Amino acid sequence: MAAIEDYLTNISRLRAEADRLADDSPGGLMQKINLLSTCVMYIGRVSSQVDGDYKRIYAQRKYEQAKAHREATKDKAATAEIAVHELRMQEADLYQSMSRWRNALSSTTEELHALKLKLKIDFQQGA
Numbered sequence: 292m293a294a295i296e297d298y299l300t301n302i303s304r305l306r307a308e309a310d311r312l313a314d315d316s317p318g319g320l321m322q323k324i325n326l327l328s329t330c331v332m333y334i335g336r337v338s339s340q341v342d343g344d345y346k347r348i349y350a351q352r353k354y355e356q357a358k359a360h361r362e363a364t365k366d367k368a369a370t371a372e373i374a375v376h377e378l379r380m381q382e383a384d385l386y387q388s389m390s391r392w393r394n395a396l397s398s399t400t401e402e403l404h405a406l407k408l409k410l411k412i413d414f415q416q417g418a
Contacts, residue, residue, distance in 0.1 A: 338392035352378035
């Protein structure tokens with residue numbers, strides 16, 4: 292998990308640097324695009340890690356649920372659901388985090404596209 296912490300630190304640092312840059316000059320705009328491109332790389336890594344974490348906790352919950360269902364003598368479904376309550380909560384938290392990072396990846400990518408388009412237009416207009 293140390294890598295994830297490093298990625299999060301880099302994302303925050305790069306994002307802050309990019310936000311400080313003005314996008315009204317080609318040089319600043321290009322620098323901002325470079326910073327956000329690197330940021331997207333780190334966001335993608337965090338997103339894929341969280342996706343994997345979600346899948347692993349989902350698999351663990353399914354396994355524990357099946358074990359509890361098999362071992363229960365009565366009310367098998369209810370007993371199994373109660374047995375995996377905490378795993379379900381962890382799964383929900385990871386799903387939320389997974390959605391957050393997918394959205395961050397998508398929105399940052401869209402922002403990059405918009406900045407690249409602005410740069411292209413600025414160059415065509417000779418700004």
